Amino acid sequence: MSSNRNNDQACAEYFKSQKIYQRCFRELWKKWRSYGKPAGRITLKHASDEERRAVGGITGKVFYEEDIHFTFAEFEQGLQKTRFAPVDIKKVLEEYFGEELVTKQDQKKEARKQKENFLKDIRDAFREKSEAESVASEWIEQMLSMKKYGYQILIREFEKDPDQAGVLAEYVGNSLEKLCGISNTEECPLAVFAAEISGNPHYFDRETTAGMLLVRGICCIRRREVPENAYQWRELMETEGIIPDNVSSLLHVYGLRLKKGAAWHPAYEAFCEAGEPCVITMENMKGITEVQPLGKKVFIVENEMVFSYLIDNLPDKNCTLLCTSGQLRFVAQKLLSLVLEAELDVYYSGDIDPDGMGIADRLWQKFGDKIHLWRMSPEDYEKSISGEHIEEKGLTKLLHIHHPLLKKTAEYVKQKQLSGYQENILKELLADMAKADERS
Template structure:
């Protein structure tokens, strides 16, 4: 009898007795794990059919609830049957109707396929910034590696398409050409889909990781940091809703004073400036080389009203500092302007001041930030423990000192209480 028929008969023999099925499944799994016939398998809660099949085949008493069987003993038992010329692996493959591959072989094939997959993509990108990024990710297993690895295992076809689109975006970032562009419009040019690089989209996450690599920055932790990172490469997001308020400042476009800014400067009226407006001017200046920045809009409005004769440069950030405020201040500092920053004496206000001081260093003066000012501004509004914990993140020594005073009193202090002192400073600094 030829081998093919013998294998078929052997397979039918085992299939005809369901008592062998669990044993053969265990032997197959053991072989895949070890890469060879060997080891021991364990069976619990044996059925009567399994007990009879094993006892008869292995010629040993297996009328027990749980048993351990050495795989090579099963192979030896096969030699005492009409199927003695058959290899156990061949029998298993015939029985299960599949080519049984060891775990080691599966891993090796997986790695070969993976290397080929990414090599083909890299070949398409060779000589580009996207090539440098993807090579860095794959070699260092950093940046977007986890995202890419997970998606490779889930759907490598869509992953390849997204990597190509993202790479096209990285290689076409507006800042390479000293330009700026709305994110949605940029996305349309790259993929004909204005939402392809939206927050939390697959391509959006990949693009952001690519930008992080190009700028050698840390991955952004919030929406404002994301917007700033995009702005730095010439991509403008939320260009109208992201704004700041200022007065007493002049802007230059193409070497000339911007007419709109000049009009508000001459009338000393507050100007609402969007991120888009800021992207259209090259310079922003304060004629007196200083700017007074306020967190509180009510304080800003009052000081604007009471300093109309002096016409100082003022900015209002409206609490948490939006990207538009940062871009405005960046441009001012670049022009040699000193920032005088004043905010509320609460955990959130001190955290904002701390971040700004860290960003602008010697170009920013913490204005009216001493214990005396805090006690003058002190209110009866209590600060809960959850908010107090935010003080632990402060880095500036002066702000840490105020933070300790805050913990001692348990109450916040507000700018409105020291508004006269702020006005006097503006008139004399």
């Protein structure tokens, strides 16, 4: 045995002393890592005369081309005919490079084992801490068995820094345990909840790694689907008694009465009587059970400037107008649900570009035909068209439009490749609201 080892060592030392074999041995190393045996075809591009002669001397082949080709097996068989024979090619390679030769398959197996052990250690730690059945350990168990509920997120963090990944899993697991101990009637601001768990009030914000992992943990223990948007995320958190920021989610409103408990809220009564717009946040929506517009129709626009123009120029202020400021935030969707409960006609108008049409389409998909699209037809597009070009990335968004009318408009937009804006049809929007005022 020692004799063979000496052969392997002597063989490796010889080839290390011959620099001309460096590229060849690097390729042999790669092939063994891939196959775990002397297999595979090796190519040395732009080989020098010395390389061709050196490799040819081992393989018994004569190379004339600049790029030379030979198999690992041919090289290994050639070594067995040298003065170093018999040799173990794996041992020769390990002696040559000074490190253990491990195949990619073995590395992957070891990596999988490390990941499993990491998750098992966390699961067992949660089990030891809890006398009753631990929801945190159940979450880890589901990640282990199903590779879901945040598995990819946590493993990605483990590959970066195992210690920090362990802390992350501990904080999220502790959060799940705490949530299961909170009464449904209790409410806790998200920032306060995060600070109590981690010391960082922003730790569980929606876009953070911890925030995304917490959501998946909740979905695991509650058997729910992962939220697809901010509205669903807020809904999920509020179901758990965790209240996200209630101030930044806001909506501009004109001419809408809000009832709190059994009485109409005096603040919004005052705004209606004064004919002034106001801002409503999620904090303001607490306890609101009913809404009542001025007039029989509710109009919604996307743009703040359009909102201001329409209010300032309406001859009769007996109307209701909302402004979403782009994407519908949670407060807008909650308020809109109350408007629709009152069986009111709702008219929505947005920019006729990929993003504006996408917002309108998603609004229709959520609330159905109770939402009437306002000034977003192909004819309206022709009037609202601007000189701003839509890039290819924007045009692809139009492929996902579902509303029948918007699909027709999308075809025109794809042809023109120009954005249409509400600011270009202000007079038409104003006339529509004025007519509605007259009829109400």
